[in-house]
Amino acid sequence: MWSRFRREHQWQIRELLFTVKLLSRNASAVAGCLIIAAMVFLAVFASVLSPYDPIRISLAERLRPPSAVHLFGTDELGRDILSRIMYGARISLRIGMLVVLIAGGLGALTGAISGYVGQRLDNLIMRVMDVILSFPPLVLALALAAALGPDLNNAILAVAFVMIPKFARLVRGEALAVKERQFISAARAAGAKSLWIILHHILPNCLASVIVLATLVLGEAILIAASLSFIGLGAQPPTPEWGAMVSVGRKFLMDQWWYATFPGLFILTTVIGFNILGDALRDILDPRIRR
Amino acid sequence: MRLLNYVLKRLLYSVPVLIGVTLLVFIISHAIPGDPARMMAGQKASREAVQNLRHSMGLDRPLPEQYLRYFVGLVQGDLGKSIRNQRPVLDDLRDFFPATFELTMVSMLFCIAVGLPLGVISALRRNRPIDHTTRVFSVVGVSMPVFWLGLMLLLLFYRDLGWLPGSGRLDVGLSPPPHVTGMYLVDTLVEGSEEKFVNCLLHILLPAFCLSYVYLAIITRIVRSAMISVMGLDYITTARANGIREAVVVLKHGLKNAMIPTVTITGLSIGELLGGAILTETIFDWPGMGKYVVDSVNFLDFPAIMGFTLVVSLIYVLLNLAVDVLYAFLDPQIRY
Amino acid sequence: MAAPLLEIKRLSVQFFTHQGVVRALEEVDLAIAPGEIMGLVGETGCGKSVMARSILRLIPQPPGKISNGQILFKGEDILKVRSRRLREIRGNDISMVFQEPMSSLNPVFTVGNQMEEVIILHQGVDRRKAQGIAVGMLQQVNMPDAEQVLSKYPHELSGGMRQRVMIAMELSCRPDLLIADEPTTALDVTVQAQVLTILVDLVKRLGTSVLFISHDLGVIAQLCDRVSVMYAGRIVETAPATRLFAAPRHPYTRGLLQAIPPLEGERELLQVIPGIVPHLVDPPAGCRFHPRCAERFGPCDSIMPRLGEVDAGHAVACHLYADGGGGKGS
Numbered sequence: 001m002w003s004r005f006r007r008e009h010q011w012q013i014r015e016l017l018f019t020v021k022l023l024s025r026n027a028s029a030v031a032g033c034l035i036i037a038a039m040v041f042l043a044v045f046a047s048v049l050s051p052y053d054p055i056r057i058s059l060a061e062r063l064r065p066p067s068a069v070h071l072f073g074t075d076e077l078g079r080d081i082l083s084r085i086m087y088g089a090r091i092s093l094r095i096g097m098l099v100v101l102i103a104g105g106l107g108a109l110t111g112a113i114s115g116y117v118g119q120r121l122d123n124l125i126m127r128v129m130d131v132i133l134s135f136p137p138l139v140l141a142l143a144l145a146a147a148l149g150p151d152l153n154n155a156i157l158a159v160a161f162v163m164i165p166k167f168a169r170l171v172r173g174e175a176l177a178v179k180e181r182q183f184i185s186a187a188r189a190a191g192a193k194s195l196w197i198i199l200h201h202i203l204p205n206c207l208a209s210v211i212v213l214a215t216l217v218l219g220e221a222i223l224i225a226a227s228l229s230f231i232g233l234g235a236q237p238p239t240p241e242w243g244a245m246v247s248v249g250r251k252f253l254m255d256q257w258w259y260a261t262f263p264g265l266f267i268l269t270t271v272i273g274f275n276i277l278g279d280a281l282r283d284i285l286d287p288r289i290r291r
Numbered sequence: 292m293r294l295l296n297y298v299l300k301r302l303l304y305s306v307p308v309l310i311g312v313t314l315l316v317f318i319i320s321h322a323i324p325g326d327p328a329r330m331m332a333g334q335k336a337s338r339e340a341v342q343n344l345r346h347s348m349g350l351d352r353p354l355p356e357q358y359l360r361y362f363v364g365l366v367q368g369d370l371g372k373s374i375r376n377q378r379p380v381l382d383d384l385r386d387f388f389p390a391t392f393e394l395t396m397v398s399m400l401f402c403i404a405v406g407l408p409l410g411v412i413s414a415l416r417r418n419r420p421i422d423h424t425t426r427v428f429s430v431v432g433v434s435m436p437v438f439w440l441g442l443m444l445l446l447l448f449y450r451d452l453g454w455l456p457g458s459g460r461l462d463v464g465l466s467p468p469p470h471v472t473g474m475y476l477v478d479t480l481v482e483g484s485e486e487k488f489v490n491c492l493l494h495i496l497l498p499a500f501c502l503s504y505v506y507l508a509i510i511t512r513i514v515r516s517a518m519i520s521v522m523g524l525d526y527i528t529t530a531r532a533n534g535i536r537e538a539v540v541v542l543k544h545g546l547k548n549a550m551i552p553t554v555t556i557t558g559l560s561i562g563e564l565l566g567g568a569i570l571t572e573t574i575f576d577w578p579g580m581g582k583y584v585v586d587s588v589n590f591l592d593f594p595a596i597m598g599f600t601l602v603v604s605l606i607y608v609l610l611n612l613a614v615d616v617l618y619a620f621l622d623p624q625i626r627y
Numbered sequence: 628m629a630a631p632l633l634e635i636k637r638l639s640v641q642f643f644t645h646q647g648v649v650r651a652l653e654e655v656d657l658a659i660a661p662g663e664i665m666g667l668v669g670e671t672g673c674g675k676s677v678m679a680r681s682i683l684r685l686i687p688q689p690p691g692k693i694s695n696g697q698i699l700f701k702g703e704d705i706l707k708v709r710s711r712r713l714r715e716i717r718g719n720d721i722s723m724v725f726q727e728p729m730s731s732l733n734p735v736f737t738v739g740n741q742m743e744e745v746i747i748l749h750q751g752v753d754r755r756k757a758q759g760i761a762v763g764m765l766q767q768v769n770m771p772d773a774e775q776v777l778s779k780y781p782h783e784l785s786g787g788m789r790q791r792v793m794i795a796m797e798l799s800c801r802p803d804l805l806i807a808d809e810p811t812t813a814l815d816v817t818v819q820a821q822v823l824t825i826l827v828d829l830v831k832r833l834g835t836s837v838l839f840i841s842h843d844l845g846v847i848a849q850l851c852d853r854v855s856v857m858y859a860g861r862i863v864e865t866a867p868a869t870r871l872f873a874a875p876r877h878p879y880t881r882g883l884l885q886a887i888p889p890l891e892g893e894r895e896l897l898q899v900i901p902g903i904v905p906h907l908v909d910p911p912a913g914c915r916f917h918p919r920c921a922e923r924f925g926p927c928d929s930i931m932p933r934l935g936e937v938d939a940g941h942a943v944a945c946h947l948y949a950d951g952g953g954g955k956g957s
């Protein structure tokens with residue numbers, strides 16, 4: 001059964017292995033992967049790695065500076081900041097992945113249908129996308145998150161909504177290009193239904209560029225969600241989300257610099273990881289360079 | 292003439308988009324939980340009073356009609372009343388607009404003044420140290436959480452070095468200049484007060500730099516990339532073959548072409564500036580629209596939040612329109 | 628014979644690439660007399676463009692490198708002049724017309740702007756005067772509505788018109804030498820003839836020498852006074868045009884001419900030269916053509932033949948003719 005899968009998809013598998021090979025040669029791709037891997041590692045093994053329980057309150061140890069005992073210091077309730085940051089990795093990665101799945105899924109499907117069906121429907125859908133894109137991303141996410149209520153899940157939905165047009169536009173462009181090619185006419189002539197064609201032919205052809213976009217959007221989503229949490233609209237206390245931690249840390253900035261510094265540093269590093277990986281992927285998957 | 296045609300066409304196209312923006316804001320405001328009439332009337336009002344208020348606000352009419360009322364109100368400048376202070380939201384925004392405008396303007400100027408040359412130099416000195424530095428800076432820039440950057444800047448320049456003030460537009464002891472444009476940098480000069488001008492300059496330095504950071508990274512990156520593409524094209528060789536000085540080849544023949552994709556992308560990225568302003572103003576206690584909306588969020592002042600969203604997005608659409616016109620001005624091929 | 632206008636002596640150019648050092652030009656010799664149209668013919672990739680660009684030092688260094696040789700223009704070695712002098716020469720004493728009219732003109736400036744820029748730069752006149760000169764040149768290339776064309780953008784003109792603009796622009800400062808690198812290759816056949824006629828008429832009237840580069844033997848035969856044949860980065864034969872086509876000496880030249888199918892006569896099998904053009908990273912030792920040459924012998928695979936006169940004005944780089952017109956076993 002596995003060998004049958006291998007046979008049917010041998011071309012894609014070869015492309016994949018070639019991509020991986022190119023990636024391993026690209027310094028920034030490797031760097032990006034390492035950063036992301038480190039964050040994933042922290043997230044997955046947070047419960048094992050974290051030196052303390054992230055919600056363990058210890059008022060006697062409040063606002064301690066970084067030391068051998070507490071590497072990143074403690075917060076105003078005596079909780080270990082390093083441990084909270086580790087658990088925060090879980091949250092941030094979860095935010096990123098959910099946003100990409102929701103926005104990517106809905107956006108890609110919408111774009112594919114729009115591009116494939118064309119004409120009035122395409123016009124309408126693209127106008128709607130234009131309207132969404134007419135809002136500065138953070139502004140729209142803020143409005144949505146405020147309307148839905150201050151909650152991390154609402155923030156995720158808000159950010160996902162803002163990201164949908166990016167995927168929709170990308171996939172629509174690819175759909176328009178692919179639609180004219182002969183194997184589509186062949187499939188139609190053979191009686192294939194439109195939806196099947198969309199799923200089996202159009203979407204797989206967009207895979208490369210969608211993956212690049214997804215990587216970049218993942219980073220951007222983490223950033224916007226952290227900004228929302230900072231304002232008070234995303235994660236609510238005591239959730240150890242990085243943006244929320246910086247928000248609280250701000251109150252203690254002058255005397256307890258570590259509180260706001262470390263969580264923000266992790267946001268920066270994680271997003272850098274996704275951005276350089278995304279850029280490297282974009283360069284590698286560019287068909288002109290692949291030969 | 293062709294240019295004028297293009298501008299009119301673009302303006303026409305903007306209209307449905309602007310209407311769409313108002314529609315989306317309207318839809319979002321109806322997702323708000325809670326009863327707006329009750330919120331306006333207050334907890335203590337009787338059921339009847341709330342009913343009356345609901346009726347007078349038109350909240351018991353069907354949705355499309357409500358949207359129409361809303362739209363008509365918008366055109367007349369009615370953005371609703373802020374729950375916090377019972378003032379019309381439009382008045383609030385009008386008060387806070389100049390501060391945001393000043394901050395954004397200074398940031399944009401800084402970005403263009405620094406980003407353009409940096410991108411060009413980076414493209415010309417590819418793979419040399421300056422290029423590597425610029426590229427690293429670009430990646431860090433687009434990944435930067437603006438609110439965190441602001442806090443770090445405060446730590447360094449305010450707490451540790453003490454060079455720059457940490458909040459506000461002006462020292463507490465000084466009185467603001469008489470209102471001419473609302474932009475303190477301009478107004479203090481009009482007033483003739485050098486001391487105040489310097490003070491305002493010092494106050495705007497950190498927030499402007501913080502706000503510029505992301506946008507600067509974007510501009511530098513795109514200028515670099517555009518210049519690299521352009522400098523490899525045939526007409527550059529032609530110019531050189533005709534004996535034109537390298538500086539002219541780069542700055543006249545190369546840069547004008549490179550500006551075309553640059554203008555488009557930086558236009559789209561103004562959204563980053565507008566969004567970043569929200570965070571920057573909060574960190575630096577800058578009394579602009581961004582801080583206003585964050586305060587409104589803490590209060591759950593929905594009319595204010597929605598009013599802000601609408602106004603800022605309309606500005607964004609108009610700015611992008613201006614960018615499109617600029618683009619057509621630069622690229623003769625687009626007018627046909 | 629009068630002193631040559633341009634004399635290229637032992638020019639060698641290399642490119643440093645990932646795959647190795649490409650020896651694009653190897654000890655190339657060429658001379659162009661005043662008022663003469665010299666054709667440079669060879670297959671794609673033989674180095675014609677590299678040579679053309681080397682004359683005006685337009686080879687990007689890195690990855691290119693002019694490693695050896697002299698390019699004497701009226702006695703002055705272009706390879707050694709300072710940038711200021713080089714800029715004086717470019718567009719003024721020596722001009723160049725490129726292959727792709729679509730992309731050789733800057734799309735964001737008008738034709739007038741680009742032409743006037745060159746004229747003002749080299750002739751020091753004001754804008755008004757420059758406009759007049761530009762219009763005059765456009766009329767000389769038979770451009771209809773010459774004054775209107777000045778305010779047009781390149782994309783508003785057809786390919787043929789754009790190439791005529793290029794020609795007008797490059798001749799506006801009355802250069803002594805015009806380098807035309809495949810000027811009509813990118814144009815439709817009908818437009819080609821038109822542009823070529825205009826070009827030749829104009830240069831004859833102005834007395835401009837031309838280095839005319841092409842892979843089209845027919846065009847070369849029609850237009851040129853003298854022809855040089857290039858193969859794999861070397862000049863293999865140079866002769867007056869009529870002589871070259873009537874009695875080619877070098878085996879490669881002969882092969883080229885034989886490969887042209889005749890318009891009349893019996894249909895025969897197309898005579899091709901066996902083998903393919905060598906990769907210039909690791910060219911064959913000795914004569915670069917020897918692996919494909921039916922007449923190769925002894926020294927051909929180890930010693931590189933130099934251009935030697937076999938007749939008045941006719942030189943060949945081939946061991947068959949070394950030591951003045953000898954043959955095998957001489």
